[in-house]
Amino acid sequence: MIFNSFSFLIFFTVFTLIYFSISGKMRLWWILFASIVFYYFFSPIGLVILSGVIIFNYLTGILIAKSGYKERMLWLSILGNIGLLFVYKYFNFFNLAATDLMQLAGLHNPVPLLHLIIPIGISFYTLQAIGYNVDVYNELQQPEKKFHVFATCFLFFPKIAQGPVERPRNLIPQLHEEKKFDYLRVTDALKLIAWGLFKKVVIADRLSVLVNTVYNDPHQYTGLPLILAGLLYTVQLYADFSGYTDMALGASEVMGFKLMKNFNRPFAATSVTDFWKRWHISFSTWLYEYLYNPLSLTWRDLKKTGMVLAIFFTFVISGLWHGVGWVFVLWGVINGIALAYELYTVKWRKKFWKKFSPRVSMQVCKIITFIFTVLSFTFARSNSLGDAGYIFTHFFDLSKSVSPFALGLNPFNLLIAIGAIVLMEVIQYYQSKESVRAIIASKPVRVRWAIYCLAILLILNLGDFSGGSFIYIQF
Amino acid sequence: MISAEAVSFIFNSEMGKLLIKCLFLCLVVLTASIGLSALYKRFNPLPYSFASGTLHFKTTYLQTHSDSINTLFAGSSRVMREIDPHLFDSLVDSSLHIKSFNYGVNWLAASELFYFIDKLTNDSSVHLKYIFIELSKIKFVDFPNLNTTRVTHWYNPHDYWFTINSTLHSNSSILVKAASTASNSVSFISHLLNLGYVSTLNDFSATKKITEEKMKQLGNTYDGFGGMEGVAGKDVMEKSTEENVLNRTTRFLKNTNGLTLRKKWSQYEFTKFEKQPALLDQYNPVYLERLNQMTDQLMSKGIYPVFLITPRSEKEQYEELLPIYAHLPAQHKIEICDSRKYPELYAVENSLDETHLNKKGARILTKILAEKFSQIHEPLAK
Numbered sequence: 058m059i060f061n062s063f064s065f066l067i068f069f070t071v072f073t074l075i076y077f078s079i080s081g082k083m084r085l086w087w088i089l090f091a092s093i094v095f096y097y098f099f100s101p102i103g104l105v106i107l108s109g110v111i112i113f114n115y116l117t118g119i120l121i122a123k124s125g126y127k128e129r130m131l132w133l134s135i136l137g138n139i140g141l142l143f144v145y146k147y148f149n150f151f152n153l154a155a156t157d158l159m160q161l162a163g164l165h166n167p168v169p170l171l172h173l174i175i176p177i178g179i180s181f182y183t184l185q186a187i188g189y190n191v192d193v194y195n196e197l198q199q200p201e202k203k204f205h206v207f208a209t210c211f212l213f214f215p216k217i218a219q220g221p222v223e224r225p226r227n228l229i230p231q232l233h234e235e236k237k238f239d240y241l242r243v244t245d246a247l248k249l250i251a252w253g254l255f256k257k258v259v260i261a262d263r264l265s266v267l268v269n270t271v272y273n274d275p276h277q278y279t280g281l282p283l284i285l286a287g288l289l290y291t292v293q294l295y296a297d298f299s300g301y302t303d304m305a306l307g308a309s310e311v312m313g314f315k316l317m318k319n320f321n322r323p324f325a326a327t328s329v330t331d332f333w334k335r336w337h338i339s340f341s342t343w344l345y346e347y348l349y350n351p352l353s354l355t356w357r358d359l360k361k362t363g364m365v366l367a368i369f370f371t372f373v374i375s376g377l378w379h380g381v382g383w384v385f386v387l388w389g390v391i392n393g394i395a396l397a398y399e400l401y402t403v404k405w406r407k408k409f410w411k412k413f414s415p416r417v418s419m420q421v422c423k424i425i426t427f428i429f430t431v432l433s434f435t436f437a438r439s440n441s442l443g444d445a446g447y448i449f450t451h452f453f454d455l456s457k458s459v460s461p462f463a464l465g466l467n468p469f470n471l472l473i474a475i476g477a478i479v480l481m482e483v484i485q486y487y488q489s490k491e492s493v494r495a496i497i498a499s500k501p502v503r504v505r506w507a508i509y510c511l512a513i514l515l516i517l518n519l520g521d522f523s524g525g526s527f528i529y530i531q532f
Numbered sequence: 533m534i535s536a537e538a539v540s541f542i543f544n545s546e547m548g549k550l551l552i553k554c555l556f557l558c559l560v561v562l563t564a565s566i567g568l569s570a571l572y573k574r575f576n577p578l579p580y581s582f583a584s585g586t587l588h589f590k591t592t593y594l595q596t597h598s599d600s601i602n603t604l605f606a607g608s609s610r611v612m613r614e615i616d617p618h619l620f621d622s623l624v625d626s627s628l629h630i631k632s633f634n635y636g637v638n639w640l641a642a643s644e645l646f647y648f649i650d651k652l653t654n655d656s657s658v659h660l661k662y663i664f665i666e667l668s669k670i671k672f673v674d675f676p677n678l679n680t681t682r683v684t685h686w687y688n689p690h691d692y693w694f695t696i697n698s699t700l701h702s703n704s705s706i707l708v709k710a711a712s713t714a715s716n717s718v719s720f721i722s723h724l725l726n727l728g729y730v731s732t733l734n735d736f737s738a739t740k741k742i743t744e745e746k747m748k749q750l751g752n753t754y755d756g757f758g759g760m761e762g763v764a765g766k767d768v769m770e771k772s773t774e775e776n777v778l779n780r781t782t783r784f785l786k787n788t789n790g791l792t793l794r795k796k797w798s799q800y801e802f803t804k805f806e807k808q809p810a811l812l813d814q815y816n817p818v819y820l821e822r823l824n825q826m827t828d829q830l831m832s833k834g835i836y837p838v839f840l841i842t843p844r845s846e847k848e849q850y851e852e853l854l855p856i857y858a859h860l861p862a863q864h865k866i867e868i869c870d871s872r873k874y875p876e877l878y879a880v881e882n883s884l885d886e887t888h889l890n891k892k893g894a895r896i897l898t899k900i901l902a903e904k905f906s907q908i909h910e911p912l913a914k
Contacts, residue, residue: 062679063678063679063718063722064678067718238545240546240547243547243550258728262731263731466734467733467734469730470730470733470734473730510557510561510564513561514565514568517561517725517727517728518565518729518730519730519731520727520728520731521728522679522722522727522728523680523728523731
């Protein structure tokens, strides 16, 4: 049951009506029940695995706080969660790599491949679980004793499939609070859901037609189609993931919960470091808090080199987290190198850009960062290193001239896609200065209703409702 | 869990106000969508066959070969795989000058099929004399397919009402009736809201291109038949679909119990109705009325309809369809699904999979059909 489906619309409408019709204490149980139903639709077996994860982390959290073996319990929880993630997501990747290496040495790898289906959201909930145990260990939060509260925190349906990587220390206290119906909050949340849906079905799913056409068989193309697909994939990924996040945040807000913000106009970033402060914020701050910080502390004697090593290691892990394959490792490495470069050259770059007016230097930096983002995402989207290599070496090759209109989107649809992207950027620009929802709310009723009707009609008519799943759900 | 107080709370609170506003907004959007839909039809009419590549391909072929094709076999994949137009044409009386075409398409069942029959027979570029129509039970739309173009494209108020009304008068369980009413209503609303219309236009432009390429490749000998031997043969499907079918054949041959069961269902249901003919009066009146109306309309246009129930149906299909079938005029129906009379149509060696015949089975069925058609046609001719 994905957010951009009729089944979710029906599910969420029924859920909300009942949620606000029952007493405060029952509401938590109702969220838990609805979340179980929601997850069950994705994967009944995944629900069993997730239940195991919840029980395991519930116990380790209590043991970390109460037992005399705090550190051992922490390591047990970390290894348990990483172990699970490794078995389901990475075992076959490393096993195949081992087979390749052994073949080079003329040896046979006796370890068979596992045939397991990756449970939806495993990459997200294992990170949350590790964060929770570390927080309990560092006494940043008390272990949650009420099992149903703890289970709801992990199963909470708006974020279970694709995040945000919510910190239990943020969500658990909210689960203890009694939520009331607030007209303004709910209407604001509904607008956010509609905005997310617009990004997903009008922009992301439309662009996916062109992007998939090129990336599924890149060797058929050279030059413009490759550049266009790389460029549009970056926008597609953003519209898809931020659209999902908006819907997740909106759905939570309807119930009265505030989840972490995940995006902050990433394409306005002036450096790669800045980009990672604006893109998938809940994940990048998790990496910063639970991986980069401990690593840089451990290697602090190495001074700047220690920091660079920590950045590099963090981004390799980030790449692997995003997907299983060498293209993702390389994507992480490239980002690690870029961040390391920026760390080493921070003084020099400041000095250099002082020669230009701040406005010019900022715009140039934005363009450079955006080009870097497009190039790095080209690795992440390519099906193999071979494909990525081909794409990079044929960006400026004009030998196969394919019209951009022969890539699955006719001129009218390409125009709609471009118009929608411009609209998205304009609205986000205004949003960064003042709440667009507040601006709309301040307009007379007729204008407001005209905007709502037009927005809904645009989504219904221009959207792609053929059931495209969200990209980040695979991670 | 939800008390009367809670219900009163919904309607007297801020939440109630919001609900009423949302409902009003939905009404405004729906009205605007209907207006937009009229505009779309006026300025950019999609052909009625836009919903899938195969549908469009077969319809286009039919329209462009209207001078020669005068007979149609319309229905689901069973029709597509089990009726061979070339063989049929060679077996029926040559003086009838029959040139038939297989309009079988995967999942083309009532009510979508009836929609297409209306469209085809009102299409001035299609000239038909006979139409063989497969009967099938109205089913609910499964969840994953709810928003797809293929599911939502055909809903007009008339066909939607027939679907709901017929479902409610069917022998299905209350749960199935509820699921069918809900899913068909969602599909109807999706249609009214023009859900994903512009993307559909884009998809159609791709479909159109593929159709033009296929038409060039296939020339004039194409008859729409999609029979398969169990090895890749001539049909309209993509290679991956062929592979899927072959996998199905392999799976079927490992365990043929499903076919045995279908044979037993046919035997059981026909025997049951023979022993208790009073049960035949418990028919679905809405469905029968639609078939009678269709017959009258087709006959008034000079098209002779023949209704069929294809072999290997589910038990519920027989239960629903046999009483309706019994009340159809004898000259407008051909019975080809009784496993007692036609055991060869339920034989493993004639099977592509549990529900479909292979080419050998298709030849047997087509012969039976041609023979029976001659039997009902001769008295008519006299």
